[in-house]
Amino acid sequence: MSKKYLGAENYSVSNLSLSINDQEIFGLLGPNGAGKTTLISMLCALVKPTSGSFTINDLNYKQHKTEIKKLIGIVPQEYALYPTLTAFENLKYFGSMYGLKGKALNEKILSHLEILGLEKFANKKISTFSGGMKRRVNLLASILHNPKVLILDEPTVGVDVQSKNVIISFLKELNANGTTIIYTSHHLNEAEQFCTKVAIIDHGQIIVEGKPKDLINKAEDLHNLEDVFISLTGKELRDYA
Template identity: 75%
Template sequence: MIQINQLSKKYKGAEFFSVKNLDLKVEEGEIYGLLGPNGAGKTTLISMLTSLLKPTSGSFTINGLNFKEHKNQLKQLIGIVPQEYALYPTLTAFENLEYFGSMYGIKGEILKNSINEHLEIMGLSKFANKKTATFSGGMKRRVNLIAGILHQPKVLFLDEPTVGVDVQSKNVIIDHLKLLNKQGTTIVYTSHHLNEAEFFCTHVAIIDNGEIIVKGIPSELIKNQTGANNLEEVFLTKTGKALRDHA
């Protein structure tokens, strides 16, 4: 589903590459976790794959489509749930979703029914006509997710989709993502929640300094790392325990 070849990104004025000669293959139907410390290059990588950033070099395809030649077609195939809330605070939840859905060409009763269905699934029906500025962090995360999946994307990119939310909201989000995956959506996901990633992802790649350090099935990575009992211990062994303050 995703084929990445020698992909690199160096920001203007930067001393080092944020992503460096990265190769990666994501098969259809996988839940692929991109894990790494702050500043490792995870968000930069997702930003390139979603056409928000232009690569410095290298290439990638999604569903066989080259990003240079089929940019508009790729945008129709993918959904994006960013780390920051991509919502208009003065609009209601329904108005936000109506706007984002219309950007993907969904209209009329089809859009209305889809919004209402997703709000019901996410436990937000009674807040549909409330401004999102009044929502808790968990509620905003759930609306943020709906905005990225209304058009039923073939590939869904998630950047820290459960950061800063309550346990109940996290469970609702993860359960719905698992359902979407069972229905055929390939998921690419970044997170600092290593325990969550261990049980949610079919495959993971640990990235540091813009390069893949190790990749594979979580259970096999744990098994192959001496002394490791979980994915967090594999992560710390591969990336070290030094603080990664990043500004």
């Protein structure tokens, strides 16, 4: 797939080809402006590719856009929650948008809040929550409909260590139960431990792909995924506006 925005000089994603296996935890890593967000936006059917297409669960984007949207869950980097509503009210609203309702939805919300340690705060407004608490509710809003594929954009950014551990443990459990995870993050140590496979993207193209340990073992002077990342993308700042 490729994507060039109107008025842009360069392609944000350029002739990118990618295959992600069922029940993989796949990390999309890259510097600022590398094309990660554009790629994710296309996979979520929020942004139309300039050229190319993709399939999820054997459904082609061009013919089955609505069906694909039902199969995926999206956890955006920014909080997608209503601050004046309670945690329970937020989750009930998002659950209803997926067609869930009644006692089954209420019980599902309460059980998931309990799993992530939020049951005591179910009836508190989101505006009163800490960053880590908001991250956990943000995650729950995306998985109430049991998505086949869960797409996460920086799911642990700005959270405390305890919240991060709870989120990662919950995601691993989802994956063990059959959910394929596509994950972006600048926390490379976290990605090294969490992902079964990663692709490093730069200038809209994949420059390397593989299991974290295999990428690290390719050279003697590479000790972790951060070393791999710096060796391939360089040390220059990637500021953009």
